[in-house]
Each structure stands twice: as C-alpha cells, then as structure tokens.
Amino acid sequence: MGASDDRMSAEDRLIADYFKPIATHPGALALTDDAAFVTPAPGTDVVLKTDAIIGGVHFFAEDDARDVARKALRVNLSDLAAKGATPLGFLVSLALPKDTSADWLKRFALGLREDAEAYACPLFGGDTDRTPGPVMVSISMFGSVPSGAMVRRAGARPGHRVFVTGTIGDAALGLVLRQGATWPLTAAQREHLLARYLLPQPRNALAEVVRAYASAAMDVSDGLAGDLTKLCRVSGVAAHIDVAAVPLSDAARAAIAADAAMRETALTGGDDFEVLCTVPPARADAFRAAARAAGVPVTDIGVVEAGAGAHFMDGGRELAFHRLSFSHF
Template sequence: MSPRRPGEDELIARFFRPLATAPGAARLMDDAATVPQIDGRELVVTTDAIVAGVHFFPDDPPDAIARKALRVNLSDLAAKGARPAGYLVTLALPRDWTVDWLEGFVEGLGLDQEEYGISLLGGDTVRTPGPLWVSVTALGHAREGHVPRRHGAAPGQRLYVTGTIGDAALGLRLRQDERLTIDWDLRRDEREWLLDRYLLPEPRLALADVVSAYATAAMDVSDGLAGDARKLAAASRAGALIDASQIPLSRAVRRAVNADPDALVSALTGGDDYELLVAIEPSDAEAFEAEAAAAGVAVADIGALVDGAEVVIEQAGRRLSLGAGSFSHF
C-alpha cells in the first residue's frame, strides 16, 4: 500500500518547510518573503518553467527534475553576473502523484540548495489534469550598474562561450533513439556524458563575477547556440561571424559529428546547453580569459559581432546551413 497523500497544508509543512532556511522565508507561514538588500548590488529576478514531455521525460528521476528546474534559472542569474539569493517554486502535480515521488523531488532541491548556498523562499502547490510542470523564480544580487543585458554589445567585440556546446541536444536525441549510440560509434562513457548533460545542466555561477566585470552583453544558451547568438546580435543591432572550428565540442559530440556530419547541426541548434554566451571588448579579452581560468570555467573565443544584421557560422570558409537555427516553443 502506498503512503497516504497529504493535503496541501501538510504537504507544504512536511516537504517544503525544511527547505525554507532563510530568515526572510518566514518558514513558509506567510504569503510573501523578504530578500535582504546588499549595498552596492541590485536585485536580479528570473523565472522559467519546465514541463513533462517538453523539457524532461515523465520517467526522469524526481530529484533530477527538481535540480534541472532550479538550475536553468540559476544559469540565467549567472548570465547577468548575479549571485543567487533564493528562489520560489510552483509545482503542479498530476492526479497520480505519490509521496515517494515528492520525497525525491525535495531531496533534489535540498542537494542543490546546499551546493549553491541558497534557500527556498516560497511558492505554490497546485493540482493539474495535465502533465507535471515546475516553475522556479530565482533571485540574485549583481553589482549595481554591471548587469550585462543582451543589447549591450557592439560590432568589433568578441563572442565567447563557456564549456562545450551541443551535448544536451545530442543527449536528447539519444533518449529518443538509442540506436544512435551505435550510429555515432559512442563509447559507454561518451554516451553517459551526453545523457547526463541533458538531464542535469551546470549553471556557470562560478563565472558570475567575471561576467559582471567584463561582459558588455550576455545570455545563457538555452535554445541553441546559433539561435541565441542571433538573439543577442539582434538585440544589440549587430550581426555576428562565428567560426565553427572554434566552437568547443566535447569528445562525445566530436565522435558523433565524425560519424554523422548532420549531428553538428543538432549540436549548434539544439537547446538545453545552459552555457553562457558573452560579448567582450577585444581589449578585455586577455583579462577575461585569465579570470575565467582562475574561476575554473573554460571559455572559448568563437567569433565577433560585426556590422549588419546577419549571424553567419562558417566552417572552412563556407557558410553552414542550419535551418531554423534554434529551438522554439511556438
């Protein structure tokens, strides 16, 4: 017999109140929370939702679902040069939810709260006749006047990305078709790398202060590098020229691309990387690279903003054809 499912008040008290460790959370016994002000820093707020069957598989482990929901928001904070201060979560549970599932979900949140030094501040729990969905609102503090927007770049500035690109997109394709493991000639560790990168993104919070210090514009890569580069360039009223050979790819993605050149299109246009795309003045490039290395985050110079309105990704001097260029919900 499965454990009795609690009502909403008991659900909040039993599962979520232990996560509300910050004084401003008021132990989730009020309708609002407070976030302490930090002198010389401004509050940054972001929100993202993830939906079963769209952003994750319904049979994914509940702790991984929770951590992904939180981390995609922490990634947005990192792109704005902000350190996280806390978060709110709204959880829409389908009719067949279980106590065991919810215990796993809050365990995942607890693990990331400890890792990133944050607290739950509040939120809501509701029932839904449709699929499970989770919405997180994350709050952080950034140095006042140093929050890099998408529109702050200009022609001549360099474009950098963190980490490696395309792992999550190919990980998703593997989840959808296991035969690709053979088609791409992947080793077991390479297959697991791609699957893990889709399931659990790595927000680049270690780079937040460096982004704040040097970025003229920044965003996280959530809908594909090609499309997100286009968004940043368009917001800055510029174009971009990107060298595909300089885009950092993991060993697993390189193996897949060597076996199937079309995999490169998936890698450059697929979503869920949650790496950072950053515009830097050429005069700051050396310092940016050095401080990123000191922070333990790999960065790669992939091209530059240029005059015009086109974003072009070239390979061996030839323009790549990338179709729509990015993931879109609509």
C-alpha cells in the same frame, strides 16, 4: 506556501514535510505566511528570472524526481550567471498529477534541497496545484548585482570577441539519444550526452568574471545559433563565427562523425545552459585568465561585426540552418 493552524490540510502537510526544511532564510517566515520578503544589500539591484520545465518536454516521466528538481533550479541559475548576478533565493510552483507518489515528492524535495544548499539559494515560498497533465515545475529566482552592473544582451560592439563557456550541443544530442539514436559511442560518451541533457551545469562560478569583463551576455538555452542571433539583434550588430572553433566534447564529435546532420543539431539545439558573451579585444586575455582562475573553460569562437545576424562560417562557406534554435511555438 503556508499552513494556517493545527488542522493541517493535505497541501499544508505536503509543504511542512517536503518544503519547509528548504526555507532556511528568515524572510521565508518558515512558509507560515502568504508571502515572503528579502532585503537587498545597499547599493545593489535585484535581478529577477523565471523559467518552467514540463514533463514530456524538458524531462521524461521515468527520470529521477531528484534530478527533475535540480534541473528546474539550474536552468534559472544559469540565467543569473549570464547576468553577472549572485543568487539570493527562489520561489517554486509545482503542478502535480493525482497519482504523484510520496516517494516522488521526497526525491524531488531532496534534489531541491541539495542544490539550494550547493548554490546558496534558499527557498522563499511558492505554490502547489493539482494538474490533469504532466508534472510542471516553475521556478522564480532572484539574485543581486551592484547597482547598474547587470550584464545585458545589448552591449556588443564591432570588434568585440565572442566567447562561450564549456562545450556546445551535448544536451541536444543527449535528447536525440533518449529518443532512440544508435550512434556507435562508448559507454562513457553515451553517459556524458545523457547527463548533459538531464542535468545542466550552470556557470555561476563565472558570474563575477562576466560582470567584470563582458560587454553583453546571455545563457545558451535555445541553441547557440539562435541565441547569438538574439544577442546580435538587441545589440544592433552581426557576428562572424568560426564553426571549427565552437567547443565540442569528444562525445559530440563522435555523434557528428556517425551522423553529419548532428552538427546542425549541436549548433542549434537547446539546453546547453552555457554562457555566451562578448568581450572587448583589449580585455580578452584578462577574461581568459579570470575564467581559468574560476575553473570555467571559455573559448573564443568569433568576432562581432557591423551588420545584422549571426553568420556561422565553415571555411569560406556560411552554413544555412533549417531553423536557428529550439522554439516551443
């Protein structure tokens, strides 16, 4: 992003009008150059993450552009939280159809600015392109951790407890609602599920706690069952999960009561953007207390064991899922 002279092109004007006000860090160079820079603090590592959202896949055409921008930023913030990292800033690449209105861009920039300020995560630059397809927003985010302290997926060991933040399955059930489900829900329950799909609540307030106590961590983006299976695979362990312990919202419980098949959707569906982590048993109580102090609910849902895979137990019976998680391919 950047304008070269006073004879501004349409793209340069778009950048100056909508994105330059968000680029508040000196290293962004007011979006007047082809690149930007950031100087990490001594004794820190830079953590890098990129994720994209696409119209018709991650959001609907009728969704408010303000919320589209916030979702794009928050799905990346969620990954930083799971790594124990503090946000430093981000780059955005935006592919827009020809008929994109100035009002859409204004709402998009508003949402991006609101969350950039709320999460202390300024814009450093990016790119704008025209596309014949739906809107695509790609965020590349960077954060910092003390050197060597990034929490990886690979640290889970037998005996460690498995924790998850918040509630599971709300976003996946919200998507099913958007697609026409007619469960007997209250207005508040319906709104809760729809909001969780549209706008994630990244757990960045827990990042320092994750870094201090977790042996392994990742965010739940593709579904609890599949993402825990990935963590177990990288760590070379298994996990035994008590399905009854998995935290569900009242709205999710109501949806599952109306349609029992939705339990699998809740356990395997994507877009939760909660933090999944393992904690040594001797540190579990301290982890709970630190999470409570940070204002983030956490739930112990099982234990790491020797072996392979994530085993979801309903009483004495292991659940068999049609698929472990959402996949684009």
